[in-house]
Amino acid sequence: MIIWGSGGGGKDLGQIELRNCPTCEKTRPFHLYIQYKYAHLYYLRWVTSRKYHLACDVCHRGVELETKAVEAKLEKDPIPFMTRFGWTFLVGLVAIGVLAINVGKH
Helix, strand or coil: CCCEEEEEEEEEEEEEEEEEECCCCEEEEEEEEEEEEEEEECCEEEEEEEEEEEEECCCCCEEEECHHHHHHHCCCCCCCHHHHHCHHHHHHHHHHHHHHHHHHHC
């Protein structure tokens, strides 16, 4: 049986700035959030989409930001390593299998 599917996650990346919130009509702290979706085959995952939002800390309304512009300013990728690169373990297992078969033939 093959177990496959999809999932998602999100994370508050912290306060970025104080700005006027049009909904609250006051100066409020705005936080940067990431929302991402991934597909998986067993426990091997890969990211299929990511979105960054700047949102008011009180009412949680805000704007979606351009992904490339935000990621250029981030120090590291906020999505967990195994969610981003879990698929590489499957590729590694296939490569080891191919090598084992080729070594066995010689």
